[in-house]
Structures are given as C-alpha cells and as structure tokens.
Amino acid sequence: MTRVILALAVLILGSTGGEIAITRGMKSIGEPARLRPRALLQFLGRAVRNGWLWAGVPLMALSFYSLLVLLSWEPISFVIPASALSYVVGTLGAKYLLGEQVSPARWAGVILVCAGVALVAVG
C-alpha cells in the first residue's frame, strides 16, 4: 500500500512538476512572433536553450516510469482514475508556483474535469 501511494505521488508530482517547469520556461522565452514555420523554428531554438525545459523533461520521464511501475502492480482502472488527481495538483501548482489567478469558475471546471476523467477511465 505504501509503495503504491509513493509511486502515485511520484507519478502526479513528476508530471505536474515537469509541466510547471516547462510552462515557466515557455513563459520566460515568450510567445512566437508569428505562427509561421520560420518564426516557429526560431521559437523552438530558444526553447531548447532554456534551462527550465530541461528541468521539466526528466521529471516527466520519471513520472512515465512511475506509471509503468504502477501499471505492473495495479489494474489500469485504478491507476488512471487515481492519476486524474493531477488536474487538481496541477492547478494548485499553477496558482502557487506560477502565480496564475484561478477563479472560482476555473476551479469548478477543473474539479468537474478531474471527476469526469476518473469516470471515463473506470469505463
């Protein structure tokens, strides 16, 4: 039981932590000047030279590894609904680490999405 909770924590914190690091990196390089191939390539070039991106990628890889381990212990109908908690954890991270304003409407939406993904995954 303890190892399942631990792996679930690594799965959720790894994916949300990784995505938050990537968001911070992408916000710091700024949006592409235009959505055209040339501007997008320059944008991508700035992205791969950003440290936050390379902090995020190993966290996401760790999360993926944890998912594989969890799936070898527990049925998928437990693992995917449990991982839907990352919508709530990610929103908390966005609020406290990225300084995004999460309005009551956005919170309500996130909680509905979290419950909905859990139900769809149970099948």
Place this chain on the structure above:
Amino acid sequence: MTSERRLRIKTLFMVLAMVVCANAGDLLLKRGMSQIGAVQFTGSGIAHAFELTVTNGTIWTGIFFLTGFMLSYMTVLSWADYSYVMPAGAFGYALLTLLAVLFLHETVSARRWVGVVLICVGVLLVGQTKPRTTPAPSEGIA
C-alpha cells in the same frame, strides 16, 4: 480584431491541435504495437521487439503525431495559463468516447457517459475564463 479575441482564437486552435495529435498518436502507437504483438520479457525478446518497433511505419507516424502534440503544448503554454490549457486538454477523453461510438460502434456504459458530460461542462467552464492571467514579459508581439 481585439487582442483578447485573437488570444482566445489562437489558444482554441492550439488546444484542438494538441487533442487531435495526442489522440491520433496514441491510436497509431496502439495499432503499431498490436502489429508487433506481445513483447517477451527476455533479453532477445526485447531486442527483437525493439528492432520491429523502429522499423514499423505506423509507430513512426504515431511518434510524429506525439511530437506534434508536445510542440503544440509547448507553444500554447508560451502565452496561455497552465491552469487553462491542462483541463482544456481533457476534452480529448470526451472526443475519444464519441469517436468510439460513432466509428467503432462500441457500447459505452452510463458511468462513462456521465464522465463525458462532466468533462464537457468542466472544459466549457474553464474555457470561458481568461486564457492568460499572468503579465507578458514583453508587450507588443501579438
């Protein structure tokens, strides 16, 4: 066109690109891996599966779409809130269920339909909030 409206339209466009790429990528990988068959967890079994994987066109097409997903996700996060894009991306689960019913004629349980409805309402609620709530580092690009 006002910048607020422009922001909404390009965010919607990128979220749709994310959802389409992620679903197409997953489906292609699943199809490619089932062409390969169950992987034997022995040294030679894994080596053989690896060889089949890197020579399978369906798997490469899946990887192409998943790369497209990652790039569109990174791009939209350069201007939109993480707490906006992340729940909006869950629309893919609802879409996948609809596609399974329409094209694969799968039967879907009542519980799953409730989940689909919750996701759609949740995404609509998040969608009508402001896509960006943090200040841009430098103004005047959009």
